[in-house]
Amino acid sequence: GAVVSQHPSWVICKSGTSVKIECRSLDFQATTMFWYRQFPKQSLMLMATSNEGSKATYEQGVEKDKFLINHASLTLSTLTVTSAHPEDSSFYICSVERDRTSNEQFFGPGTRLTVL
């Protein structure tokens, strides 16, 4: 498998502030990482594909100016939720793809964001 970490594991913030979530691949270099959002009792919704050294590819309906993704190195991708509002409260999970030929994705532990 692959070891993926996320930081922080949970965060509570006030409406209007920005929150940065980090996703790290600890045991290999990941050229591609994925960001998902999961509302309570719902499925994982892909938000964007993060590519090292290039711009992220956002899914339809995801605001790229609100959810800023930076994949500056082969082991770190960050998701910044800008001007967060209560409706942004969710579980944010990243995943990494270890091998492009296998398609297999390994997930981070998730970050629970609560916006007051």
Add this chain to the structure above:
Amino acid sequence: GENVEQHPSTLSVQEGDSAVIKCTYSDSASNYFPWYKQELGKRPQLIIDIRSNVGEKKDQRIAVTLNKTAKHFSLHITETQPEDSAVYFCAASPRVNTDKLIFGTGTRLQVFP
């Protein structure tokens, strides 16, 4: 784009019985179909996957079958145990040259002792 439907949304079985969860997908070019198990508040864990060139795959009590013609695939868990209780998600990789996964809506499995 790809759309993945999953049924049932909830499934309750007695310990020792079998459980079957079914998914259908819309994009005939999809070629990779993983199944994930997610416990409350935890990350999804891959339990088994299958590729489009294979019809069935088994790993101990877990098996997955794929019908490319009908565009559906199923997860089979035999001899269920209470620790199998979790939410199970199917997913499909919609195109040959992209690795993103589109997830089904999930099935909450409860195994009663």
